[in-house]
Amino acid sequence: MSYFRVNENCNGCLACVENCPASALSFSDRNGRRTLQHNMTKCARCGQCWRICPQEAIEFQYLLVGKWDEVVTLDLIHCQVCGVPLYSTAYGQKLARTLNSTGDALCPQHRQRQAASRWPEVGAGRTKLKLGDK
Amino acid sequence: MIVGDIKPLAEIVSAINEYKQVLVLGCGSCVTVCLSGGSKEAEQLSHELSKMRHYQGTPPKFEVDTIVRQCERDLVLEYQDIPFGTDAILSLACGAGVQTLADALDPLPVIPALNTTFLGASAKQGIWTEMCRGCGDCVLTFTGGICPVARCAKSLFNGPCGGSQNGSCEVGLDTPCAWAMIFLRLQRQNKLHLLEEIRTPKDWRPGGAAGPRKRVRVGLGEGSN
Numbered sequence: 001m002s003y004f005r006v007n008e009n010c011n012g013c014l015a016c017v018e019n020c021p022a023s024a025l026s027f028s029d030r031n032g033r034r035t036l037q038h039n040m041t042k043c044a045r046c047g048q049c050w051r052i053c054p055q056e057a058i059e060f061q062y063l064l065v066g067k068w069d070e071v072v073t074l075d076l077i078h079c080q081v082c083g084v085p086l087y088s089t090a091y092g093q094k095l096a097r098t099l100n101s102t103g104d105a106l107c108p109q110h111r112q113r114q115a116a117s118r119w120p121e122v123g124a125g126r127t128k129l130k131l132g133d134k
Numbered sequence: 135m136i137v138g139d140i141k142p143l144a145e146i147v148s149a150i151n152e153y154k155q156v157l158v159l160g161c162g163s164c165v166t167v168c169l170s171g172g173s174k175e176a177e178q179l180s181h182e183l184s185k186m187r188h189y190q191g192t193p194p195k196f197e198v199d200t201i202v203r204q205c206e207r208d209l210v211l212e213y214q215d216i217p218f219g220t221d222a223i224l225s226l227a228c229g230a231g232v233q234t235l236a237d238a239l240d241p242l243p244v245i246p247a248l249n250t251t252f253l254g255a256s257a258k259q260g261i262w263t264e265m266c267r268g269c270g271d272c273v274l275t276f277t278g279g280i281c282p283v284a285r286c287a288k289s290l291f292n293g294p295c296g297g298s299q300n301g302s303c304e305v306g307l308d309t310p311c312a313w314a315m316i317f318l319r320l321q322r323q324n325k326l327h328l329l330e331e332i333r334t335p336k337d338w339r340p341g342g343a344a345g346p347r348k349r350v351r352v353g354l355g356e357g358s359n
Contacts, residue, residue, distance in 0.1 A: 019354075045202050047209050051355075064202055064213055 003066050004038035004049075010057035012036065016049035025049060079107040135255070136164040136228045137262045138171055138248035140179070146224070147188045149245045153222040158183070158247075159214075159235070160200035161227035168262055171226030171248050173200035179226065179247060194222075204231030207238045216242070252284075270340025270347065276328045278319035285312035291336060293317075293329070 004025070012034045017025040024042035028035050043063070050060040074088040084107050087095075096102045106114060150156050158180040165171030180196040182188075197217045203209060204227035216223075222243045225232045228250040236244040252264035267284040273291075274281060283289045287297075287305045294313035297304025301314045320326050340347070350357040 047206060051208065060209075061213060 002038050003040055003063050004043070005059040005062045006036065006057040007059055008057075009055040010036070011055055013054065015052050015054055016058065019048050019052045021046060021048055077105045079110055080105050081110040082107060135167055135253070135262075136230075136250060137168045137252050137254045137264075138165045138226075138228050138250045140170055140175070140226075141247055141249055143182065143188070146179075146245075146247055147183065150183070150194055150222060150224055151189055151191070153194045153243075155217070155219045155221055156183075156194045156196055157217060157220045157223045158196055158198045159204065159223050159225050159227070160198075161204045161225070161231050162200055162202040163205075165226060165228060165248065166200075168254075168256070169260075171228075173198075176200055176226050179224075183224075195219075205234045207234050210235060210238050268341070269336075269338070270342070271337055273336075276331075276333070277316045278323060278325070280312055280316045280319060282312050282316065285310075285315075291333075 012027075014027060014036075017027055017036070022042050022044045024039050024044070026037045026039070028037065045063050047060060050058045074090055076085045077087055077089055077092045078085055086092075086105055086107060092105070104111075104114065158176045160166070160173045160176030161171050162173070165175075166173070169175070176198050180198045184193060184196055186193060197220065199215070201210065201214050204225060216239070220242070222245060223235060223239070224245050224247050225235055226247045227235070228248065229246065230250075232244055232246045236242075253266040253268060254262045254264045256262045264284050266281060267289075269283045273283075282291055286294075287303050287309065288295055290313065294311055294317075295304075298311040298314055301311055303309040303311045317326070317329070320328060
């Protein structure tokens with residue numbers, strides 16, 4: 001569905017095509033029918049078409065607030081403990097190559113807990129550094 | 135594009151603290167591209183302004199929105215929703231956008247959140263530099279595409295001043311001398327003869343010296359008559 005939409009008032013007069021400063025509107029006459037065409041990559045959303053249309057047919061609001069287009073969908077890696085999504089599998093692989101190791105998939109909170117659990121003596125206060133210790 | 139910088143927070147707070155409900159309105163064009171006044175900056179500013187520590191009394195309530203361009207009156211009037219109870223708008227547009235809003239929504243107060251700084255371009259990510267001062271009588275044809283009005287600290291028209299040293303301007307070593315650049319580029323283009331031609335003094339009236347400027351596009355709207 002195009003972001004450039006017209007209502008039932010459009011009579012194909014081509015005023016919008018003629019007056020689009022960005023050449024984002026065009027048309028084709030084929031098989032006895034006229035088709036209005038819009039190219040979003042050229043559109044400056046300047047509103048000239050909306051201003052110029054003698055039929056008040058252009059629904060410009062769809063060029064101001066549109067829906068999201070899906071671009072790409074990738075598999076995700078989740079935290080091993082709580083299951084929150086962390087990053088994509090492809091990102092995880094790049095990370096592993098860069099760091100030359102594969103770490104556990106953990107969210108920041110559980111990564112912190114894992115790190116703390118590796119030092120039980122410090123946590124329990126059993127290992128205290130004395131002044132002069134190196 | 136038009137480049138703007140967010141005003142100091144204290145200045146913004148002092149301008150809005152008398153209101154109860156403020157619409158923080160971003161602009162979706164130039165100031166979005168230069169990362170100072172788009173939807174993201176509007177959200178961030180609203181978040182910061184909502185903090186109690188900025189106020190002696192109760193902070194205003196904030197709503198946030200962004201429109202594609204604040205500088206087009208008819209678009210603003212047709213498509214910009216003003217939430218019920220709004221008693222001021224904090225605009226992140228350039229000065230043209232702020233004034234268009236203020237005219238279109240009169241008497242609702244419209245407060246600028248940005249200082250509009252210059253017409254510029256981005257040569258490197260995160261850096262924008264002034265390129266044009268809108269003087270209304272472009273001389274780039276004769277100066278190798280380098281503007282002496284905007285890029286020479288003194289806007290000189292007849293070559294560099296005595297402050298030009300090794301290609302740098304006396305205002306700072308990181309500011310290139312526009313006339314050194316002009317000379318070197320014209321040299322590369324084999325067009326140094328352009329500097330020897332006598333030109334009439336620049337007419338500054340199209341640059342705003344004759345009052346506020348207005349452009350009428352013949353054949354369109356008001357220009358059709």
